[in-house]
Each structure stands twice: as structure tokens, then as C-alpha cells.
Amino acid sequence: MRAAAALLILFIPSGCLSPSSVEVQPTEASHPPPAVSSPPAATPTQAPVQTNEPIPSTPIPSQPPPVQLVQYERPVEHIFFHPLIAFPELAFDGDSLSEGYDNWFVTVPEFLAMLDELYKRNYMLIDIHSLYRVEVKDGRSVVQKESLTLPVGKKPLILSVDDVNYYDYMRKNGNIWRLVADEDGTVTAWSRTPDGEEKTSRAWDLVPIVDDFVKEHPDFSWQGAKGLLALTGYEGVLGYRTNNPDDASYDNEKREAEQIVKKLKESGWTFASHSWGHLDVNKSSLSRLKRDTARWKKEVEPLVGPTDIFVYPFGSSVKYDDPKFQYLQAQGFALFCSVGPSPYIAFRQNAAVMDRRHIDGMALRTQRKGLAPLFGDRPILDPLRPQK
Secondary structure, eight states, X not given: OHHHHHHHHHOSTTOOOOOOOOOXXXXXXXXXXXXXXXXXXXXXXXXOOOOOSOOOOOOOOOOOOOOOEEEEXXXXXXXXXXXOBSOHHHHTSSSTTHHHHXXXXXXXXXXXXXXXXXXXXXXXXXXXXXXXXEEEETTEEEEXXXXXXXXXXXXXXXXXXXXXTOOHHHHXXXXXXXXEEOTTSSEEEEEEOTTSOEEEETTSSHHHHHHHHHHHOGGGBSTTOOOEEEEOOBTBBTTBOOSOTTSTTHXXXXXXXXXXXXXXXXXXXXXXXXXXXXXXXXXXXXXXXHHHHHHHHHHTHHHHOOXXXXXXXXXXXXXXXXXXXXXXXXXXXXXXXXXXXXXXXXXXXXXXXXXXXXXXXXXXXXXXXHHHHHHOSSOOOOTTSOOO
16 A cells, blocks of 8 residues: 555656686606707708798777867756656556556656667766765865866766666556666566566666666766666665565565665666655655654665765755755755756755756656757657557
């Protein structure tokens, strides 16, 4: 009931919805040298071969030209998604959640089309931490704007994904079940298909799709950056049910989740808090926010490591002078991400706030003009979506 309730809250317009070879020398004792009084006469096969042909030189590998960097001064785009719809037949099956899926999620073909459009427009993934730095002055944390330099002609893009938890309702409605290690050690998607088959595929989820796209197009990522994964904790993380220490499978789930987190970090993904219980911060009391944050730090932070980024669920932000904002600051959060229609970031009162564009069915249907700088004006909507 709780997951379904969370989904109903989620689907509102203001919502948030990383051998050396050793040559053994023979010893004198084991291989004594033969006694030779004079060197043996050279045989015809030992005579040097005379030739007038030039000795071919070893080709020197060509070096790529140095990358020219310039300081980027314009607004930085930040777009966010939810986990992709891998199985549209489950998402758009006409049940009570179909409309929500049509509004707030995108399908795999839609995401692939968007990646191509972003790449054609010279966008480049950057790490969100390249926009700011946190310094300690006189015992206080101070958030400072960081200058951003990029290759000439490139435009920065921050990509974030909310609710990378693969809740129970997601498993039943077309998302994957969890992230797992692929045969080569990278991260891929695991799911039970609508036919009941349990298998993996790199074509089902945003994380392996982005990893593969960057591998094919290295200039789509600056310094190896991929995206920001915002996690709750009430049904575990990344598809692993790490929320119940009393469960018999808890230790194994926790261990596997930690291994996937490590692989994600190594490949350029970073993590943010999305609260523990997908909490509407604006509507919640300070005492409830404190309880929720304590659970996130107890259950999720030990798995993903410390983070100074807080992503508001539902985009439900609070003002700088709100005691809830000040409490989150005191807990170590420095960058606060909400939802907005255009690029926005501001630095004040020792914090940074940033808006993100929600990219989903609603946006693709109603905000095509505003999204044209990102995706162009050609239709991107999957024909498998409900017709409206």
C-alpha cells in the first residue's frame, strides 16, 4: 500500500516527480658453459645478408590534436528522468497506474532518440560537482561557485535520475527489477519479463544505455562524467531490499548493493539523497524531516557514501530561511535540486540551489517548444503510448 500511495503522490505536476615476465638466468652449477678453445667457423647461413634496401622505420602513432578549452559562462542545463519503461505493455495496460506512467516516465526508444539529439547539438555530460566547491572557513562550510571549462563548442549537461530504487510497483508496471554486474564487470539491467523469463539486457535501463553511448561517443562525456542517481531508502536501493535488517536476505542484498554502488562510482555515476521516504519537504514538519533524514543516513548513506546533494521529492522545495532548509544544511547538504522550466542555479547563504527540467511524457506532449534546444522539433513520442 505504501508504494502505491507514494506513486499517487508522485504523479502531480510539481513532482520530482560513477604478469610481468621474469627471465630466469641459468646458474653456473646447473648449466656449466661448454669449453670452447676458439669460436666456431661461420657457416653460410650465419653470414650477414647484404642488401641495399632501406630498413623500414617503425610508424609513429598519430596523436590527437590537443583539446582547446574555454570557460563556459552560459546557463547549465540539468534534466532529470525516472527509470525507463522497458516493457510498455505493462506500463500502458490500462490499469490505475497507466496514466501516471504516461505522464511521468519515458520509454527506451524515446530516451535513445533524445540521446542522439543531445549529441548532435554538442551537449556534453558533466559532473554536477564541477559547478561548485565547499570550503570550510572559520569552522563553517561555505559553498562557492566553481568556474567551468569545456572543449570549444561543447555545452554542459547534467543528467539525473530519481527513484533508482525499482520499487515493487515499478516491477509490476514496466521498469526493470534491479541493476546487476554484467559478464564484463560493468553494470546492466536485470528483470523478469512479461513472459516470466529472468534475464539481463543493456537495452532496458538508463544506466547501461548511457554507459554504452559514452563508450561509443567519448566526447559526450567530460572527464568520464555520467549522471546523478537520486535514491530514497524505504524499499532499499538499486533494486536491492536493504530496508529490513531482520529479513533473512538482508546481508546478501546489502553486500550486492555495495558492489553495484562501487562499480557505478568507478564508471562516473554519483549519488544524491532523495530523502528516505520520498518526503514532501515543504508540507512535512521539521520533526518528521529529522526522523526521515536520520533513517537515510542510517540505511542509505552507509551504502552509497556521503553526499552533499539533496534532491527534493516532488520538487517541493523550501526557502533559505526555513528551519527545514537550515536543518538539511546542518546535515551536510550544500546543493539543493528542485524542478523548474529552464536552467537555473543560484548561490547564497552558504548553499546552492538548482532547478531541473522534468523529461517525461507530460513534458514531451506539452513543452515541445521549450525543449526544442535540447531535442529539436521532431516528434519523439513512442507510438506505443496511449493516443491522446
